[in-house]
Amino acid sequence: MKFSQHPIYTKRFCRNKQIVEPVKDNIWLIGDVHGCADEFEDICKRIYQRTPNAKIIQLGDLIDRGPHFLEVFNVVDTYDVEVCIGNHELNFLLEHYGFKKCNSKPRQASHDIFSTLNQDDQERVLKILNQSKNYIQILFDEGDDSFMPMECWFLSHSPIKQFEQIVVDETITNGWTYCARNQPYDESLLHSDDHFAHGHQHWNYTDIEEQIEEFKLAKRNAINIDGGCVYGGELIAYNICKNDFIKVKSKTTHFKY
Numbered sequence: 085m086k087f088s089q090h091p092i093y094t095k096r097f098c099r100n101k102q103i104v105e106p107v108k109d110n111i112w113l114i115g116d117v118h119g120c121a122d123e124f125e126d127i128c129k130r131i132y133q134r135t136p137n138a139k140i141i142q143l144g145d146l147i148d149r150g151p152h153f154l155e156v157f158n159v160v161d162t163y164d165v166e167v168c169i170g171n172h173e174l175n176f177l178l179e180h181y182g183f184k185k186c187n188s189k190p191r192q193a194s195h196d197i198f199s200t201l202n203q204d205d206q207e208r209v210l211k212i213l214n215q216s217k218n219y220i221q222i223l224f225d226e227g228d229d230s231f232m233p234m235e236c237w238f239l240s241h242s243p244i245k246q247f248e249q250i251v252v253d254e255t256i257t258n259g260w261t262y263c264a265r266n267q268p269y270d271e272s273l274l275h276s277d278d279h280f281a282h283g284h285q286h287w288n289y290t291d292i293e294e295q296i297e298e299f300k301l302a303k304r305n306a307i308n309i310d311g312g313c314v315y316g317g318e319l320i321a322y323n324i325c326k327n328d329f330i331k332v333k334s335k336t337t338h339f340k341y
Contacts, residue, residue: 099219106325110135114142115283115309115320119150121159123319127332128163131321141220143283144170144241148190149339150170150314157209169216170241171263177213194278238265239322242284243269271304279305286312292320292329314338
């Protein structure tokens with residue numbers, strides 16, 4: 085069996101649609117964590133201090149390269165974080181189930197740590213990874229005009245391939261579509277009625293304040309929240325309901341290429 089036909093791809097929850105009232109709700113997105121559990125917990129605490137009714141969604145790449153493995157899953161459980169799958173988790177699962185050989189030293193370190201965990205923790209980690217979403221769709225219900233289309237956000241780890249002309253439906257299940265886009269996208273071709281948020285591209289990151297100002301002026305429809313925390317940058321949290329943000333500076337440079 086080719087791993088492209090494995091249930092990791094074909095039976096993954098392809099999406100999770102949520103309807104929210106932006107006046108009442110606070111949907112916070114967190115960028116690439118990469119094993120930086122201390123910064124991850126710090127930003128979750130700050131989110132709940134600012135908005136106690138917060139819903140937190142982490143946009144993938146929880147693991148590898150940083151100093152912690154199990155600890156990031158503890159933060160997910162403690163703060164009830166919903167997770168989109170990243171390319172590092174997708175590769176971890178494929179390698180764990182024997183569909184792909186691990187050629188990554190940082191991820192091999194993750195496998196080595198995983199092998200030392202007790203059975204309950206191993207099952208908990210696999211459950212979180214296997215239930216993570218390819219993408220999450222958020223629809224804003226303004227509650228004042230049922231004839232107007234709802235504002236729509238697509239949340240995924242990386243910019244969805246071809247999302248300049250996006251057609252997202254129940255049939256799209258290929259994990260790589262949402263995990264591994266390494267090329268820049270053309271902002272001018274983005275569908276003007278939809279918004280996108282992603283991580284994965286720390287090399288393509290623009291300061292979040294500048295992105296928000298461009299978003300307010302309708303100069304961009306996509307927000308990149310991979311601030312490169314593991315590389316000595318920042319962990320970013322972005323509130324799509326209030327256009328607000330929180331930054332946590334990395335405690336150190338955890339990983340260098």
